[in-house]
Amino acid sequence: MHWPPGGKYAYQPVADVENLEVPYQLRYNHTMERRKVRHLFFRVAHGLYRWGRGEIKLFEVMIFGEGYPAEAVLTSQPVDLAKLAGSPGKEKLVSRLRWEAEQALFPVTRVEVRTRSGDALDTLKAYYKKIGGKLDEVTQEEYYRLKKFLRGPIEVRGFKPGEGWSRWSPVYPQLGPFLSPSPNKFAQFQVKLLTEDPNRAPMLRGLYVELTNPLVRRITGAVVPREVREVDRPLAYTYRMWPEADPGDPGFDQVLIRAPVVGDTVRLEINGREESPAFVEMGSDSLWIGLPMLVKGDSVLVRFKAKVAENGIVFDAFVGTAGVWQRVDPSAPKATLIFLPTLAESQDLIGNLRVSSIFTPNGDGINEEAEIVFSVLKVEGKEPEVAIYDVQGVLVQELQKGEEGRYVWNGRDESGDLVPPGVYLCRIRVDSDAREYTVHRTVGVVY
Structure with a gap:
């Protein structure tokens, strides 16, 4: 080394x-x-x-x-879902996952739950060599190079995920749809217990899954466009889904798409015909659509707008009915992944930055505040630090994120007093796992 x-x-x-x-x-x-x-x-x-x-x-x-470890990882053996549901040999849909834990000081202590799923298992085996009256464990290659009279028993120790398993899912909320491909024969569960305080630790009390028959035998989907040049700008996307149903499958009448959705215009097509949604609910990270009919084998197309600020973001989709949700699997590798080549080539972690150059906090109701607006690129789950300094580098005020992700300075210091007129420095800092990125802009205060 x-x-x-x-x-x-x-x-x-x-x-x-x-x-x-x-x-x-x-x-x-x-x-x-x-x-x-x-x-x-x-x-x-x-x-x-x-x-x-x-x-x-x-x-x-x-x-x-001393104290509790900062991180403990618990990983289950592959779980046979059909056997768990009492119907061996029949694929089951994990419709919902729920967990209970004590994490009173979140985010100082927290629990992270992930899953993955698949249809194939590989056997874990131990190989032994005979040495006198004892057995010595060897590798598989060493075992088969031995003469037959030296070969001891082969012990089956368990099973591990085989070919074709999905990657570990994103972190689950405490209650929500299953985020790994389903239906599948097997699922694996991983729990991370994390703490920032060695004197305190979270406690997992239970992990629960709800199993049911699939809504349709299989459903796949794809997003277009998959490669875009505009970073954190509203762009039109199309999500196509192709269900395959068996006789007796209940079908679905809702679609949930997890994406950074913007705007209020959504278009829906079922089997090539434009339809009016039964309802549309939008959040900053999701789009929930009610279908006007129960769908089993017809294709579904949803058009919407979204702003993507991260390279390699995945648009996950689910179909559901009556509280049961089934994940839409990608129709091909990376079919639901959005790639931003300009972002991948850039080293910037802050984009679309706008800072008020001059403002007048004199109480007349006009231009009273300085507004700082920007996008955090490539970094997920970490809040930026935004602060105002004077020209000597003395901290004036740390700013908190307001509505719609904006930061606003009212011209006052940490004590609540108006600052003297002059030029001040706005510092924006973002920490990633690899490095720290800082941007400075000047703000003028005039009375």
Whole structure:
């Protein structure tokens, strides 16, 4: 290993001990502030040193911590859904997932639940070599290179996801539709228990799934366009869905699309005919449409507008009826993924920035506030920091996000007093996992 360890490790030096003088130090204790640690690296910086008949080298390391771990990951074995529902051999639809936990200090303590699903399992086997009257575990390759009289038993230890399984889903809300492809024969569940405070930890009390027969045997979908050049701008998208139904399938009369929807215009087509939706409900991240009829085998097309600010965002869709939801699977790999090549090529994390250059907070009701509007690109789940400073770099006020994601400065400092007229600096900072990105703009205060 190269030193310092590079590549995927974000490391911090903890201690550097010189042990060059006789008598050599044989024991070393180091105490550091509590921190999140996943890997510890050690090295002997100056090689080995001879002392009498022996050698001094790193022999044993003991690590002690306090409090709860920052992260604990619990992963289930693949679950046979049909067997769980009491009908072996018949595919079942996971219509809903629910979990209960204690996370009173959210987001300091939190629970994250993910799933994946598939139809094939691979067997986990252990191979043993006979050595006298004992058995020694070996690899599969080593086992089949042995002479037959040296081959011991083969033990089946369990099963693991096989070919064609989906990736881990996004994090679930505490109650919502199943986010992995369904119906499928098997599902796997993963729970992460996370805490930012070593003295407090979340507790998972239960994880529940609702199983039912599929609404249709299979339904696939695709989005166009899949490659766009406009970042965080309203653009028209078309989501097409193709259901395949068996006799007796109940069908569906609702469509839910998870996407950054904007505007108030939605068009619906069923089997090539334009139809009026029974209802339309829009949120900042979803579009819920009621169909005027029960659909089983007819194609469904939905046209809507959305603003995409992240490269590689997936437009997930579900069909449902009477509270039961079935996921729409992509008709081809990446068929529901939106790619923004201009965003992938750019290093910017902040786009479409608009800052009021001059405002007059004098109480006359005209131009009283400075408005800061921007889009956060490529980063999900982290709030930007927006603050006002004077020209000496002294903090004047930290701003909080307001309606429609806007930030507003009223010309006052942290104490609520109006600031003197002059030029001030607006700093916007976004932290990603890889780096920090900061933008500055000037704001003029005039009375």
